Amino acid sequence: MTSASPWKAWLYLVWLCLQRQARAHQLVWIALGLLALTTAVVGLNTLGGRWTMNHWRFPRGGGGTQLAVWVEGMGPLPGSAPALALQTALKGAARSILFQAGLSIFSNWVVFSVFLSFLLPIWSLSFATDAIGGEREARTLVWLLHQPLPRPGIYLAKYIAVLFYSLAFNLGGFALICLVGGRAGRPAFSLYWPGVVCATLAFSALFHLMGACFRRAAVVALVYSFFLETVLANMPGYMKRVSIGFYTRCMMFDEAQKFGIQPEKPYIYLPVGSLTAEWVLIGITALSLGIGMMVFSRSEYHDLN
Amino acid sequence: MEVSLLRYRPWRGKLHSPHKSVWTIARISLMMMFHRKIFWVMYSLGLFIFLMYFFGQYLLDWAETTTAETTISVGFIRTEPARFIEVLRNVLKFNGQPEMYRNFFWWQGSMVMIVLALAGSILVGNDFHFGSLPFYLSKPLGRWHYLGGKCLAVAVFVNLMTTIPAVILFLQVGFLKSWEYAVEGGYSLGSWTIAGEEWHLRLPNPLFFGILGYGLVLTVCLSLLLVATAGWLKRTVPMVMVWTTVFFFVRLLTAALVDGLQYHPRWRLFDMWNNTNLLGSALLQVNPYGPRPDWQPSVAEAAIVLGAVSVLCLTYLSHRIRAVEIVR
C-alpha cells in the first residue's frame, strides 16, 4: 500500500491555504484598491513637488524655506577658501533643511498617519481574520479538521499563508509607496522597513489568534486596531506599552532620530529603544502563535456544519 | 378525525398594513444583535467617552461646590479655586455649551463605526450571503419595507451611542446648573397667571433640537450607507474593509492632504464623518470653522455631498433588494 506522508500533507496544506487566500477575490481586490489609491495620491504629490514646505500657508511656510531654496541653488561665490567653506556649510544646512522637510512631512503624514494607523493594521487584519474566520463563515473548516494533520500544524500552515500576503501588501506596498514618494520617500523605506516587518508579524499573529477564538474575528480585530490602539496611544504614562503600534513607532522613531523625527511630546510618549521594541514585537508574535495553536487544538467548533 | 369537526375558531383579527412590517423587521434585527455578547462588549466600550463626559461634569461641579468658600495662593496672589475650575471647564468644554455636544459626537465616531460594522454584517450581510432575503420578500411587503426595517434597526444603534447619551448629558447639565438651562433661548408659547403666580410655557433650549437634528443626520446617512455597503459586499471581512476605508482611511488621507500637504479644504468633503460633523455643528449653532480641525469646507457643500451619497445608496438599494439573484 502506498504510504501517506504527513510532511507532504502539511506542505500541500500550506500551498492550499495560499491558493485559497488568493481566491478571496473581494478581499484581495479591496486591498489592491487601497494600495492603488494610496500610491496614486503619493505619486501625484511627488509629481507636484508637495513634499516640501514651500507651498505651506502663511505664517508657517514662505520665507524660511524660500531662503533655504535660494541658498541651496546659489552658485559659488568669488572669494577666499574660508568664505567658500562657509558657503558650502550654509548650502549643506539649507539642503538638509529641504531634504529633512520632505522626509519629515512624508514620515508624519504618510508613514505614521495613513500607513501605520490604517493600512498596515487593515491589511494584516483582513488576511489574518479571514484565514480561519472565513472558513468558519463559509462552513468549510470541517474539510480541514477532518484531515490526519495535527491541529497546531493546520494553524501554523494558515499563519504562513497569512504572513505571505500580509508581508506582500505591508512590506511590498510600503516599498511601492516610498518609491513613488521620490526623494522624500526612498530614505523612509530604508529607515522604517524593519518596523514594518516586525509589526506585520505581530499584527498577523494577534489577528490570527482572534480568528481562532472568535466567530466575528474581523470585528474584534477592528475594536483592537481602531479603538484600543487609538485610546492607548493617547494615554499618558506606561499604558500605551500594551499596544503593538507603540513599539512599531518606537522602532521607527529610533531609526529616524538622527533626522530630527521624533514623537510630538517625547516626555509624555516615553519611547523605548529599537532593540527592545523589536524583541517585544517578536515576543508578541511568538506568544500569540503559541496561544493560538493551543486554542485551535482544543476548540470544538460547533458551527462546522 | 376530520378537521371540520375539530371546531377550530377561525382567526377574526384584522390584517395589518405592510407598513407595520417595518417595525417587525426592525424589532427582529434588534433582538438578533441584543442576543450577542460581542455587541454588549462593544457597546460598553463605546460608552467610555460618554462616561468620561458624564463623570467629568459631575466631578468639576463637585469640586467647585466643595471649594466654594476656600481660597488658595498662587505665587503671591490669593484667588478662589472656582475660577481655575471654570477655566478647566471651558478648556475641556465640559460646560454645557454647543461645543461640548459637537465634540462628544465627534469622539464617538470610532466606536459607532465599529458597532455599525458588526450590525451591517449580521443584519444585512447575512441576509444576502445566506439567502434569507426571499423569506422576507415572499411575504406581502415590498423592498422598501425591508429597507425601512433594516435602516430603523441601524438607526437605533446609532442613536443609542450618540443622540441618547447626548440628551442625557443635556439633562445632566440642566440638573447641575439650573433648569433654566433646559429652556434658555427657547421660543415662548405664552404665559398665564394662575393663582397669582405667573407661568411661562417655552419650548426647550434650541440646543436640544440641535442634538436631535445632529442625531437625525447621522441616522439617515449612516443607515443608508451601511445597508448599501453590506448589501454589496455581504461577507464580513470585505464589508469591514470597505466600511473602515470610508470612515477611517479617508479621514486620515484627507487630514494628510489638507493639514499636512496644505491642499484646499474642499478635499475634506470625502470624509463622511467630517461632513456629518459640519452639518451637525451648524444645527447645534456652533461655528464649524473653529481652530481644530483647521480649514473646513462650507456647510452647504458638506450637506450636498451627504445628500448625494444618500441618494446614490438609495438608488443602488432599489436595484439590489430583490428576492431572486440575477446571475449573469
Added chain:
Amino acid sequence: MPDILESSDPRRGNRALIQAHDVAQTGKNDAIDAAHSVATLPSSLASRPAPATLLFDQVSKWYGPVIGLNEVSLELCPGITGLVGANGSGKTTLMRLAAGHLRPDLGNVRVLGHDSWTHAAKRYIGYCPDTDTFYEEMSGRQFVETMARLHGFSRLESRRRTETCLEMAGMAGRADRCIRGYSKGMRQRIKMAQALIHDPELIILDEPMSGIDPVGRQEFIQLFTQLARRGKCLLVSSHELQELEKLTDQIAVMARGRIAAVGTLAQIRDLLDNHPLSILVATDNPRSLAGALLHLPDVVGVELGEGENLIVRARNPRGFFRALTQLVLEESCEIRHLETLDDSAQAILGYLLGTRQA
C-alpha cells in the same frame, strides 16, 4: 467495480456484530424503559471475530445545561450499522464524536485504539458530513484530489485514487464542472468520494442518501454492501428507514441522548414485550380461525378486519407461527395472505420512542 481497498483483512467477518454494554436505566418513558431490556444481547452473540473499530465507552456530552449524549456505550465492528432516532435524539452528536469533531465530557471514544480527537485516528475515519458547503470554486475532481493530497498522497497516487472514488460514487463523467453548479445529489456523491479516498476502516455517513435519486440509492446500497463485505465498518444515519432496512438489519436506536436499543430488527422486536407483534391474516373463514386462534397461549388479541382479514396480536412470534402452522393444518384453513405489520424499523422506532401504540 475498481478495487482500491488494498488493506482488507481476510480475518474480518462479513457480518457486523454489535454489542452494547451497560445502559443506565432512568426515565419514565415506557417505550425507552422497555427498550433498555434489549440493550444487552444474548451471550451467544457477544463473541466477535475482530476487535472493535469504533468504541464508545460511557460517553456523555453536554451543550451547556443540555445533555446531548448520556452515558452511551457502543462497540462497532466491521459491517453496516444503521443509526436511527428522532430529531434531537443525539445522532449527529454521536457521529461528530466518532468523527473526532467533538470531545466527550465524560468517557472516551476510540477508533481502532486511537482517541478519535487525535489526528492519528483521522487516518482511519472517512466522514461524509451533512454539510452542503465545499470549496465552491473547485471542480468535483479538484476537490476530491485536494482531500487526497491533504492525506499526504503523492500527486500521481492522489489522481489514481480520485478517479477510482469518483467512479465508485458515480461522478466520473461529471466531476469537471464547478461544484457551485452541482445539484444536491451530485454534492452528496462528491462527499461520498472524498470519504473513501484514503480507504478508511471506519466510514461515518450522515444522511448519505439525502438528495440521491432512486437509481443512485441502489448504487449506493450496493457500494455500502461491498465495502462492508471487505471488512469496513460503516455507521449510517438516515431518516429513510425503508432504505436502511434494505441496507442492514443491524441498527442502533437513539432517543433523548441514549442508545435505546441495539441489535437486529428481529432481536429488538422480540424483546418489546409490551408491544405484541401484529399480524395480518387473510383467510376464507375468518371467524372460525379467530375463535381457534384465541385458544393459543401466545395470542393476546384478535380483531376482525375488513373483508376476510384478521389482525392477530401475538407474543413470541416464533412460537406463534409454529402454532399457527399446526392450527391451519388441523382446521384445514386456507390462508391467502400472511403479513407482519409492525416489525419494520419504522414500527419498532415508533414503539421505542412512544410515538406508536400497538
